[in-house]
Every structure is written in structure tokens, then in C-alpha cells.
Amino acid sequence: MSTYPTTPSQTVGPYLHIGLPWPDGPFAVDEGTPGAVWIRGTVRDGAGELVADALVETWQADPDGRFDHPDDPRGARSYPGFRAFGRCPTDGEGSYGILTLKPGAVPGPDGDQAPHIDVSVFARGMLHRVVTRLYFPEEEAANAADPVLASVEDPEARATLVAGTAPDGYRFDIRLQGEGETVFFDI
Amino acid sequence: MPTTPEARTGSGLYVPQYVRDHDTHPPLDYPGYNSTALRHPKRPLTLLPHTLTEVTSPVLGHERVGELDHDLTRQHEGGEPQGQRITVHGQVRDSDGRPVPHTLVEVWQANAAGRYRHTGDNWPAPLDPYFTGVGRAMTDAEGFYRFVTVRPGAYPWKNHQNAWRPAHIHFSLFGQAFTQRLVTQMYFPDDPLFFQDPMWNSVPEEARERMVARFDYGSTEPEWALAYRWDIVLRGRGQTPFESEEEIAEDDE
Ligand SMILES: [Fe+2]
Numbered sequence: 001m002s003t004y005p006t007t008p009s010q011t012v013g014p015y016l017h018i019g020l021p022w023p024d025g026p027f028a029v030d031e032g033t034p035g036a037v038w039i040r041g042t043v044r045d046g047a048g049e050l051v052a053d054a055l056v057e058t059w060q061a062d063p064d065g066r067f068d069h070p071d072d073p074r075g076a077r078s079y080p081g082f083r084a085f086g087r088c089p090t091d092g093e094g095s096y097g098i099l100t101l102k103p104g105a106v107p108g109p110d111g112d113q114a115p116h117i118d119v120s121v122f123a124r125g126m127l128h129r130v131v132t133r134l135y136f137p138e139e140e141a142a143n144a145a146d147p148v149l150a151s152v153e154d155p156e157a158r159a160t161l162v163a164g165t166a167p168d169g170y171r172f173d174i175r176l177q178g179e180g181e182t183v184f185f186d187i
Numbered sequence: 188m189p190t191t192p193e194a195r196t197g198s199g200l201y202v203p204q205y206v207r208d209h210d211t212h213p214p215l216d217y218p219g220y221n222s223t224a225l226r227h228p229k230r231p232l233t234l235l236p237h238t239l240t241e242v243t244s245p246v247l248g249h250e251r252v253g254e255l256d257h258d259l260t261r262q263h264e265g266g267e268p269q270g271q272r273i274t275v276h277g278q279v280r281d282s283d284g285r286p287v288p289h290t291l292v293e294v295w296q297a298n299a300a301g302r303y304r305h306t307g308d309n310w311p312a313p314l315d316p317y318f319t320g321v322g323r324a325m326t327d328a329e330g331f332y333r334f335v336t337v338r339p340g341a342y343p344w345k346n347h348q349n350a351w352r353p354a355h356i357h358f359s360l361f362g363q364a365f366t367q368r369l370v371t372q373m374y375f376p377d378d379p380l381f382f383q384d385p386m387w388n389s390v391p392e393e394a395r396e397r398m399v400a401r402f403d404y405g406s407t408e409p410e411w412a413l414a415y416r417w418d419i420v421l422r423g424r425g426q427t428p429f430e431s432e433e434e435i436a437e438d439d440e
Binding site: 004005006007008010011012013014016018019020046067074083106109110113116118120123125126127128129130133147148151152157176177178182183185 | 202371
């Protein structure tokens, strides 16, 4: 078997805005869908400054914990207007927002994982994306049993993976470096 | 790259495990590229085993791509952009050699003078009224993509004294799994600016050439356009493809 060497990552650079944002990118589900929630937050750098040239992408299961994808053999029931994927550049204030449905629990190696969203951050000054996970604050029992959360031993660090609540959904601030640095994963 | 074992969920669902290809990529902390200083995590990354969330990704349909989205020279009424017309084409495969079919490829680039149509790009090179510099295409059933564009110019930036980016096209790919997502840049052969470019130099030396397209005289279109071929390799599952999939279209030099 031959193995083909993979292509290296490069930064999105400062001009990502002409190439990557989609008009419907922030809408992982159509506006007006019952149960839709906003996930909003900021991206900050190691000096605490807001990052105005980042792009946040989200990927998640549907409310049944399923994926509309060939590698999820269970198949997925249709949630009209639900795309499971969100993409939003940060604005001048370093803020992003993605409208979505809360995912269900997803099967893991040992029982269910707590509901979660995979989050990628791209930016000028980042030669590769960073990946984190968003968990939900009201899922205390499921979070306590989640193997990925449990793999982060420092409780203060683990807390960066759990969103806060907001009037219209959740708040998930991302700190690339420094005080309150978000936990990022080697995927 | 090592072969990774398969995994199953507690309920018995098969979950492929994608190879980890750290040897390929630049570090997040790279002092030669000043802006990395405050934008790299200081805490070591936490290993994330691949679960269903990581081995799936959006299945994007052809409705994402308009009829002329792959042709950056025909996106404006009234004229064509200045510059050397080129086609850029290639195959997207995974590291096991499997083609990656029906996946979205997005590109953006500077115009022939090295200027982006972006409010943040104000260096004194002309904009081109007939060039936006953004394209989209889906790979076909065999993983092939093709764009028509003009060769981008080099452009200066402020990273170091007399800093210039080598000519490049930004590429973004989804693949078929969250683990395969890739944003990168394609370069042109023998660019004299590589030596001073921290983006180029940040990549492990043996992997840099993978970012360079090859001049493809065989695909040049007479009296119309020069051609470059750039094959892209995403992470695979570290498993031998089935026999029938093994004959991969090699570059025909
Ligand atoms: Fe660029």
C-alpha cells in the first residue's frame, strides 16, 4: 500500500472575507425554525484584543444525535432547513453568530457523548485552523459523563468548553491564547 | 504515516479513524510570521479521538456552485480581466489514494497586479474592474476540479523589511469528514520569492513542494490559456483501498 503525503495547511490570510463567507453561512438552520438558538461569541487573541479577521465554522449532529452522511449508517430523519454546518466571519468587534438547532447526544466509544458542536477557527496569523468543542450548560449530568470533557483534567480549562446562556441561545467566547485560553484539540 | 485502527461506538457503529499528519503542517507558533505571536494557543492540544462528529461533514450539493463560478475570467459583464489566462486543475485524493468526489473547492486570489478586491488591501496596484478573484467548483466523481483564472501577482506586506508574498491562490476544501477540512495556498513553480516568505518556510521542508502546482503544457489550450496542475491530498483512513480502487490516475508527465 502506498501512502500519499498530505497537502500542508496555510493561513486564510487577511483577505479571507472575499473568498469564504456565504450569505447563508451563519444559518445552520433556517431563520424562524422552531427551537432555533443563536450561538454568539467573540474571538480574542493573547493580548485580549478582539480578532476581526477570523472565521468560525461549526459542525454538529441533528437533534436526534444523527448525521446526514454516509458514515452514519443510522441515517438521519429530515429536519427541514437544517444544514448542521455553520460558517461566520468575525465582524469589526470580533463577534460571530450562528443560528442552529441544539444537537442530541452522539454515540461514542463507551456509550453516548454529551451533546456538542465541533468548532473550527481560522484567522490571519494562524497557519492552521484550531478546533474546539462547544458543550451545553444545562447538560450537567451528560457533561459529567462525557469522555472528551473528562480528558481535560484542569476544571478551569474544561470550563472553557461549556457555553454560557444568553436570552436567545448560548454564548461561546473563544480565547486563542492567554488568560482563559480555550481548550483546543489535536484532531 | 501509521495505520490507525478502526473503532466502534459502544452501540457497535463503525467509526473510521483518520491518520494524523502532523509532519505535514506548519506550527501555530512560528516566529517568522509575526502575527502568530498572539494567535497560537500556549496550552498543548488535547488529543481528540475521532467520533461520529469528526468523521462526518456537510454533504454540499451542486446548488452551492453557479454555472460560471469556476471561471474567474467570466464573472463581469463587459470585459475580461487583465493578465495571463490560465487553467488550474487537479485531483483531490486522500492519503490512501482514494479520489475525493463531489466535494466543494473554494478559491480566492489577488488580480494580475497583486491586488485583492478587499477593503483592507490598499497598496498602490490597480484594481481590475473585470476581476473579483473568487471561485467555486465541485470535484467530479473521480475527484477532479478545474478553474479558469488569471495568474495572480505577488504583493507586498509588512511582516518584515521588503516582504513580498509569492504569487498564490488560496484554496479551501471540505473533503468528506471534519478531519479532512483544509485551507491552504497553491504556489507557482520556481517562485524567486519563496526564500523570504514565512508562510512557505513555516512548512516542514520536505512538504513544501506539495504546495507547488506544476506547469502542465499538455493541458495548455492553444491560442487561449496556459495550464497548471495541482493535486491535493487530504487525510485518509490509513487503510488499503479495495482492489478496484487501487489504480489511481498518476500524473502523466
Ligand atoms: Fe493571499
